[in-house]
Amino acid sequence: MKNCIVAQSGGPTAAINASLAGVIHGVLNHPDYDRIYGALNGITGILEKCFLDLTDDFQKEENLERLKISPAMYLGSCRYKLPVPEEDIAPYEFIFNVFEKLEIGAFFYIGGNDSMDTVDKLSAYAAKINSSVRIIGVPKTIDNDLCVTDHTPGFGSAAKYVASTILEVFHDVAIYAPRSVTIVEVMGRDAGWLTAASVLARNEYSAAPHLIYLPEKPFDTENFLTDVNRLLQEYDNVVVAVSEGIRDKNGEYISASSGSVDHFGHSRLSGVGKTLEYLIEDRLNVRVRSIELNILQRCGSHIASLTDINESFCQGKHAVSLAAEGKTGLMVTLLRTSDEPYQVACDASPVCDIANKVKHVPDAFINEEGNDVTDQILPYLKPLIQGETHVAFDQGIPCYLPIPHLL
Amino acid sequence: MKNCIVAQSGGPTAAINASLAGVIHGVLNHPDYDRIYGALNGITGILEKCFLDLTDDFQKEENLERLKISPAMYLGSCRYKLPVPEEDIAPYEFIFNVFEKLEIGAFFYIGGNDSMDTVDKLSAYAAKINSSVRIIGVPKTIDNDLCVTDHTPGFGSAAKYVASTILEVFHDVAIYAPRSVTIVEVMGRDAGWLTAASVLARNEYSAAPHLIYLPEKPFDTENFLTDVNRLLQEYDNVVVAVSEGIRDKNGEYISASSGSVDHFGHSRLSGVGKTLEYLIEDRLNVRVRSIELNILQRCGSHIASLTDINESFCQGKHAVSLAAEGKTGLMVTLLRTSDEPYQVACDASPVCDIANKVKHVPDAFINEEGNDVTDQILPYLKPLIQGETHVAFDQGIPCYLPIPHLL
Numbered sequence: 074m075k076n077c078i079v080a081q082s083g084g085p086t087a088a089i090n091a092s093l094a095g096v097i098h099g100v101l102n103h104p105d106y107d108r109i110y111g112a113l114n115g116i117t118g119i120l121e122k123c124f125l126d127l128t129d130d131f132q133k134e135e136n137l138e139r140l141k142i143s144p145a146m147y148l149g150s151c152r153y154k155l156p157v158p159e160e161d162i163a164p165y166e167f168i169f170n171v172f173e174k175l176e177i178g179a180f181f182y183i184g185g186n187d188s189m190d191t192v193d194k195l196s197a198y199a200a201k202i203n204s205s206v207r208i209i210g211v212p213k214t215i216d217n218d219l220c221v222t223d224h225t226p227g228f229g230s231a232a233k234y235v236a237s238t239i240l241e242v243f244h245d246v247a248i249y250a251p252r253s254v255t256i257v258e259v260m261g262r263d264a265g266w267l268t269a270a271s272v273l274a275r276n277e278y279s280a281a282p283h284l285i286y287l288p289e290k291p292f293d294t295e296n297f298l299t300d301v302n303r304l305l306q307e308y309d310n311v312v313v314a315v316s317e318g319i320r321d322k323n324g325e326y327i328s329a330s331s332g333s334v335d336h337f338g339h340s341r342l343s344g345v346g347k348t349l350e351y352l353i354e355d356r357l358n359v360r361v362r363s364i365e366l367n368i369l370q371r372c373g374s375h376i377a378s379l380t381d382i383n384e385s386f387c388q389g390k391h392a393v394s395l396a397a398e399g400k401t402g403l404m405v406t407l408l409r410t411s412d413e414p415y416q417v418a419c420d421a422s423p424v425c426d427i428a429n430k431v432k433h434v435p436d437a438f439i440n441e442e443g444n445d446v447t448d449q450i451l452p453y454l455k456p457l458i459q460g461e462t463h464v465a466f467d468q469g470i471p472c473y474l475p476i477p478h479l480l
Numbered sequence: 481m482k483n484c485i486v487a488q489s490g491g492p493t494a495a496i497n498a499s500l501a502g503v504i505h506g507v508l509n510h511p512d513y514d515r516i517y518g519a520l521n522g523i524t525g526i527l528e529k530c531f532l533d534l535t536d537d538f539q540k541e542e543n544l545e546r547l548k549i550s551p552a553m554y555l556g557s558c559r560y561k562l563p564v565p566e567e568d569i570a571p572y573e574f575i576f577n578v579f580e581k582l583e584i585g586a587f588f589y590i591g592g593n594d595s596m597d598t599v600d601k602l603s604a605y606a607a608k609i610n611s612s613v614r615i616i617g618v619p620k621t622i623d624n625d626l627c628v629t630d631h632t633p634g635f636g637s638a639a640k641y642v643a644s645t646i647l648e649v650f651h652d653v654a655i656y657a658p659r660s661v662t663i664v665e666v667m668g669r670d671a672g673w674l675t676a677a678s679v680l681a682r683n684e685y686s687a688a689p690h691l692i693y694l695p696e697k698p699f700d701t702e703n704f705l706t707d708v709n710r711l712l713q714e715y716d717n718v719v720v721a722v723s724e725g726i727r728d729k730n731g732e733y734i735s736a737s738s739g740s741v742d743h744f745g746h747s748r749l750s751g752v753g754k755t756l757e758y759l760i761e762d763r764l765n766v767r768v769r770s771i772e773l774n775i776l777q778r779c780g781s782h783i784a785s786l787t788d789i790n791e792s793f794c795q796g797k798h799a800v801s802l803a804a805e806g807k808t809g810l811m812v813t814l815l816r817t818s819d820e821p822y823q824v825a826c827d828a829s830p831v832c833d834i835a836n837k838v839k840h841v842p843d844a845f846i847n848e849e850g851n852d853v854t855d856q857i858l859p860y861l862k863p864l865i866q867g868e869t870h871v872a873f874d875q876g877i878p879c880y881l882p883i884p885h886l887l
Contacts, residue, residue, distance in 0.1 A: 248492055249556070277882065278883055365774075369649070372652035375644060375783055469862070471644055471648070
């Protein structure tokens with residue numbers, strides 16, 4: 074019987090612990106595997122030999138269920154990028170030495186694009202040294218920008234947060250008779266999936282967000298002002314969803330405008346939300362406010378998507394099955410077979426086809442003017458935010474699984 | 481049989497529609513009253529004769545229940561301040577003329593401090609002209625800064641949002657090994673109640689927020705940097721809750737520092753969160769981020785406090801009882817008789833004792849250093865965030881009562 078290691082890496086999401094729970098559940102219930110170790114702070118936990126033995130704690134169904142709906146990363150994260158082995162072989166030797174000592178049969182790495190690069194490198198190295206350790210990637214990112222897979226764990230929950238919040242924001246801003254513009258800045262530097270998901274806020278009484286701008290299309294400030302002005306003829310309270318990563322036709326971030334000065338004398342950059350707020354304040358005669366959803370959109374586990382949480386759990390379990398079948402160098406993917414009824418199945422793909430690539434929102438999902446999404450995106454997005462988890466509350470506050478190293 | 485008018489005013493909360501539901505329920509179930517009209521956009525709805533007849537729609541229990549948990553203001557708001565009658569009697573004559581035509585027996589005004597000023601003026605005028613119309617104020621404000629009443633409707637829900645969000649933010653920031661500081665800016669220009677409520681985020685594994693700064697105490701930037709530095713010796717990830725209204729010892733807002741320049745050439749003011757973020761960036765060698773909770777903290781109905789919603793509803797109903805008993809010029813208040821078990825009763829107080837005054841966080845609730853609250857505040861705060869409402873979701877998005885003028 075072999076043991077397994079699991080680790081988490083990159084930025085947090087509301088679903089990455091559900092994937093972890095899936096891996097743990099998979100290992101605990103597989104006859105080929107014995108213990109499951111968690112490396113703290115990603116791959117650096119292996120390099121520093123910082124492990125938690127998760128085996129006994131998560132025999133308790135209750136702990137596993139609570140882990141599934143707890144935000145961020147139970148095992149902590151890192152932003153460490155493995156050097157290529159030709160440049161520095163030492164970390165590889167160290168890692169596989171640890172694997173041997175702990176009698177590891179499989180290593181599961183839950184993360185985004187950079188983490189898949191690590192999976193790619195480790196599996197290639199394992200092949201080179203004829204190691205039997207299986208290396209499997211489990212995706213996560215609120216950005217939904219991984220290739221091959223239909224969508225990524227964490228995206229659905231963030232999308233549900235963004236759309237629900239924009240509906241609530243619209244209720245808030247719609248109370249005053251004077252006209253107003255509200256800019257909502259959504260995460261997503263290179264891909265606009267999460268901003269695009271704001272379209273799900275629209276309903277029979279609210280057209281908010283009235284404008285949606287993604288990084289996939291060049292942003293033109295004059296066209297933007299024209300769009301806002303036009304909508305203010307039709308609506309009293311205009312809400313704009315804008316991706317943090319929008320750029321002008323020269324590829325310059327819109328956020329790169331005037332700001333205060335830091336201690337080096339460099340101008341500080343305002344985020345795109347504030348930048349557009351100032352632009353409207355200067356150019357249009359209307360009340361304006363900007364809201365940065367900030368990290369709240371990725372840690373708001375109390376309004377996670379049940380679909381997302383369940384799928385993330387399944388993908389964690391699937392990773393274990395793949396390793397047990399002798400597969401390696403793969404990332405778990407989701408294959409959609411139908412929009413309505415929504416049907417997906419777990420699948421897998423060589424991680425080298427996925428790492429270091431970005432899946433953008435396709436042209437068919439963006440309108441010609443570049444200021445909205447098309448209806449074609451709706452069947453893709455809608456299923457991903459369905460269902461609600463039921464977070465327990467203790468004394469009025471969500472009751473999450475305690476962060477282990479802080480207890 | 482007489483009719484009634486109800487209106488809402490000031491900034492929105494997650495509970496102000498629960499108070500409206502209470503008023504509607506009270507009127508519909510009182511033998512002395514017939515129809516209930518809603519004036520749109522506060523007192524301006526009366527001045528412009530913009531009314532909704534709420535009587536029939538809210539006979540349906542289902543609509544009333546959905547109204548209770550919908551964010552912001554069903555009837556819309558205004559920021560209109562009545563002139564004193566000595567200066568301009570016209571609006572008074574107009575309003576009481578409308579009252580007469582609609583056979584109004586009572587006017588209920590749901591709002592904060594400014595709205596209570598309106599209640600005060602209208603009831604004084606009614607007495608002067610021997611009008612039998614009863615004028616009753618129903619409080620609301622996330623700021624919790626109204627005098628006489630134990631606490632205000634809307635505060636508990638905002639407090640639950642702030643504390644829950646700070647716990648989630650802590651999970652998010654605690655994932656990285658490198659030290660970090662996170663500044664969370666909370667609403668409250670003059671009174672620090674809502675920022676103080678962030679203390680409820682603390683639990684057995686999280687001491688966040690590690691520092692709490694209220695407008696009630698002068699803020700000293702050097703002491704602040706010393707506090708942060710000291711805490712970074714003890715904690716990897718320090719979270720600071722800070723009220724938007726903190727001021728230095730000369731009464732100047734901390735937010736008044738450098739910013740970009742508007743089209744008049746005036747320096748734009750950064751909010752306090754950004755200001756402290758820049759300060760830490762310049763002076764301490766640590767990663768820093770600021771989060772402005774913005775209007776999300778007052779419109780986040782999906783995580784409202786059930787205690788708050790229920791109490792707001794009761795206060796609306798109580799307003800109707802008071803009017804029916806012939807009382808006028810009163811604001812409904814809450815009288816707490818016990819912390820544990822938590823017991824409150826509806827009461828009322830002359831609005832002139834309440835209008836245009838501010839209830840600050842008392843010294844006993846703030847520590848000597850002015851960088852935290854004391855444990856004494858806990859029995860006061862804790863009961864107010866207890867219980868969860870159950871917002872229905874439709875297609876993955878909260879299902880609120882549609883905004884009437886947008887349908």
